[in-house]
Amino acid sequence: MYVSEQEVRAVLTYEALIPAIRQALIDYSAGRVNQPPRMILRAGNADDYRNGWFGVMPVVSGDVMGVKTVTFYAGNDELGLHTHMAIIELMKRATGEPLAIMDGRLITEMRTAAVSAAAFSGIAPLHFQSAPTSFGIIGSGVQARAHIDALKHVWPEMRDIRISSRNAANAARLADETNARAVTAEEAGAADVVLTATTSPVPVLKGSWLKPNALVIAVGASGASLRELDDEAMLSSYVIAEGRSSVERESGDVLLSGAKVKAEIGEILADPSVARIPRDQRVVFKSVGMAIEDITAARLVWKSIGRATNQ
Template sequence: MYIAEPEIRSLLTYEPLIPALRQALIDFSAGGVDQPPRLILRSNHTEGPNNGWFATMPVVYQDVMAVKTVTFFPGNAELGPERNLPTHMAVIELLSRTTGEPIALMNGRLITEMRTAAVSAVALDALASPHVTSLGILGSGVQARSHLAAFRLVRPSLADVRIWSRTAENARRLAEEASLPRSENRDLGHPFQFGPRATSIEEAASADVVLVATASPTPVLMGRWLNPDALVISVGAVGPTVRELDDETLHTSTIVAESRQAAERESGDIVLSGSRVQAEIGEILAHAQRVPTGGRILYKSVGMAIEDLVAARLVWQARMAAGR
């Protein structure tokens, strides 16, 4: 059975996804998830940003198994509206752990988008002060949009939203969309008190919480722009040779990640700055390690197969509950 994206959009919501991923991250850090490192192959059909990659991500957890195949071809963004190809595309296969029987095959693009934002929301809830009021967003793509929706659920206090993009018009468009009433823009939730607005990169980076969601191969966020106690959530620049954060950001922050092994292997921000991960988010959630206080915190996400499995299982369970 194949489940397409429109049906997934009708079944998967952040309300159950965020707590389910929270528990999965705790279980991962406690050794309760069987997940090898992802295998990544380059297409090597060209050079530069159009040289995409292909990855396989298997995982076993609780009553199911899953494997995700995902591609990232940044050059798709330059193909124009007539092609309308996303830069990330994925397929997830869900299987029974008891019999090995394939349960469902489903489109993975929206699942990847939503699980990434939901995991960041888990990290935001665990690492940010309850009193944060400003959110800076560097980037204006699908992850910027999905993070707005997920963050709003765990920190409604983030009323001051500042958006920066290399293309100023994209930042203005996202700010306008995010200001629409809920009935007109289901994905982004309630309108923000002061209204999201397009700003300079320096103003966005000076917020209490800074989301960096870019496809940049070189640093766009400079540590000198950050507040001394800022929380930075970085979800872009996945790969050991690309980065979106400068050395100062890495060297002046306590670094938290989903997985030490994955981040120190796959994040160019960490690899190229010579940094190390101080804690996994699952350890902090389980109270096995204290939340850092009195300084900057960087949460670096590279994505994990367990997150895709959890989201895919929620889709399947919701589909069964609907009697489809």
Template structure:
């Protein structure tokens, strides 16, 4: 059975996705998931110039196993194509029987925002009232939707401030979502700051942050890529995956910041957080998140 994006969009919601992602993160940190590091190949065009990358992400968990193949071609945006595209194959663990093949683009988009929503629920200070978004693309929009679901204060007028290197795109997104387009210093001073940029060098500076802020860093996946400067990285660092961040996050590698805990450990009560001070959550994406979302989509369609 092939499941295209339109059918996925019909059944997949953040209300159903966020709880299963939360459990998947705890399962991962508890050692209940078999997931090797993702394999990444750089892609060159016919002239030998780098044009994108191609990654393979397998995982086994519960009664299923699966693999996502995903591509990232930044030049696609100039021709109206998505920069990220993916396919997910879902199989029965007990027999290896293929259950479904489905488009993975929307799943990747939504599971990324769902992970951030779980992180904000667990890590943001209780009194957090403002959300800063650095970026104005697909992930900026999906994060606004997911975070408003789990944090009611972000539904209030003027609580979300958006900055982008493209001011026009920031203004459009702000108008469409009821947010406010602002300068980067103002967006960075919010209680929760989400970075969803395509930056290769730091855009978020620690001197702009409030002392008790939570930074949710989603962009800049790559050992030489950064969104955050060294001062940001002096905060208490929580990883989606310790192995993934230590292997794939330039923000952590180049600043030599040490991961203090995995999010799944915090959720399970196996790691404690300091009562005060900045917290930084770094997300690089994991196969178990994709397989969990694909399992949910498959089960929802099977039940209809």
């Protein structure tokens, strides 16, 4: 069975995905997921920033196993193409039977935002004295839009949405479409909660802009030599990882700043008492994307299509 992006879009919802991702993160931290490190190969198609990469992400979890193959080409923006594209193969764990092959671009988009939403729901009550209201976004691509959609499911108090981008026209367009404001990066960085969702190889968020108890959700610029947050932002923060080994291996924000990961989000979601998340210090949640998230979303799609077919 091949499942197109259009079919994925028709059945995959944040209402189902966020709680499923929450449980997947708990399972991962509890050691119930067999997930080796992501393998990344350079495409060699260019000598500059347009040089793409090809990643292979296998995982075994629950009653399924699978692999996502994903590509990232920063230069695709100039060609009117998506920068990230992916294919997911889903298999039955008990027998190895192929269950489905599906387009993984939208799944990657939605699961990334769903991870942030699950993390926010676990961190925010422990970190803020009262519910935050302002949301600053640095970046105006698919992840900026997806995070607004996903976080609304767990953050009803969100009121003031601020969007900053190196492309002012894109920021203004997204702001118009989401009832937000297009602002400078400094104003976005001064919100209660700040999302960085860019492909920048150098910091786009300065620690000097952040509130003393800001929550930063950093999802962009994955790679050991890339970073979105400067040293002050990282070193003044309590760092929580999506997956400790993945972030410590692949995040330039962590590696280049020397910041230490204090906790893993699955541990906090399972038992909030394991991490003493500070109320008077900044918190950074860093994610780089893991195969367990893709397979969790793919399983939801497969189950939903199966139910629809049997009706």
